[in-house]
Amino acid sequence: METVSEKTGSVRGPFFEKKGVDRPCWSCKSEQVDLFNCISCKTIQEFLSDTNYFASLNQGYTLNIDLEQLEKQYYDLSRRFHPDYFQQRSKEEQEISLENTALLNKAYQTLKDPQKRASYLVRLVEGNDEPLKTQAPASLFEDIFEIQEAVEEMRFLDPSDESGRNNLKETLKIALEKMQQYQKDEREKLYGHFNEWDQLESGRQSQDFTDPQKSCLTQMKQILSHSGYLDRVIQDIKTALKF
Template identity: 30%
Template sequence: MFKVLDSAVPIACWSCSIGHNDSTLFCPHCSKIQPPPGGDYFSVFGLEPRLGLDLPALEHEFHRLSRKVHPDRFARAGENERQWSLADTALLNDAYRTLKDPLHRTEYLLKLEGAEIGPDLSAESAAADGKDRKDPSRVPADLLEEVFELNMQLEEMRMARKMGETDAGLQPSLEQAKRRFDGLLVEVDQNLRIQWQVWDEGDAAARKKAEKTMVGLLDRRRYLSNLVRDVTETLGA
């Protein structure tokens, strides 16, 4: 009859009453538009959660589905179908935007798997009695030292500028630092890609391990990209 994914709850089609996964925008039996599915973003495109994606294929599927749910096609449909076409379009856009970007996709998958990442989650987890707080030592001490030192240099340079001075020694050292941090960013991204493959091909244990590594890499990445941004700003000022 129909295959039920673990993550998808079977529901009955409003039109033909035949059950299907709560992951499709259209009933596989009568082809009628469905309310926004409750599954994850991957299932909207008929995919299992994974990190390595065929982006041209994803884009193709996005365009195909976008045309199918487009509100113009439901202008004369019933009120429910009109509303669903709007809601499905919004969902499809969110899903595509999230999955096509490598970092957003990684963060999204990690959240699906229950990892604590990103500013919004940390605010909640740190709330109230401070239980479930994140391990403060997740970021390596040497990176913290470096971030701190570089921030000191940046501040020094901004102060010197304010006083109308130009510190000849600072500029090259900042430029050097920027190149190094750019290089580290590339390294982090390469490591993330390696972990994608580990996750996509691994068993449950390998996946858990890869998830932990990826959370660490994303933290490192956030520091580095903030630094690169600040250095670039100061150099360009």
């Protein structure tokens, strides 16, 4: 995948190429506009209104991402859009620079983290704006209930009850390990689905995502909703261990 060419200001790559020029410059109305700049008056152009995080960083819909390449893309685009470089320009240009950079920043924050990246793809395909709902994995219901009990007990423990504290801490530590191991195993599964998704995506011929892709996403969604819930449980255990 090619990145933005510094010299000509022209861009290539799946998104930047596909979207092409389909709107006139907001400032001089010239039709000679690439994705970021008007070729004739040089003013900055807004991201197209339907630009999603993958598109803003010129990434395909793949889940295994080359982080160095992503960072380079982020830096290159930051150099183009950042408000610091528009301080002496018109108010309109300053606003566009601000909005483009804000989108870029959020996109980078999301895509550089594997779990956020996968959640975002799920929501994108579902057309869902809300964060994914978290849910406790059924197989861990009992453990979670016990953890909540222990956290609770820890809170109301008589400060002088050293042995009680130690027992509870032991219980919580064991639970913590179990939760962390579970998370680790789930993450492995998730990465398995990443590979599966990418393979399906590279073979995709149609405009639409295929059924196998959708079912792959459903499985990832399940894992993500569990791991989101367990993150919170793990956080609570860690807090309680400090009591």
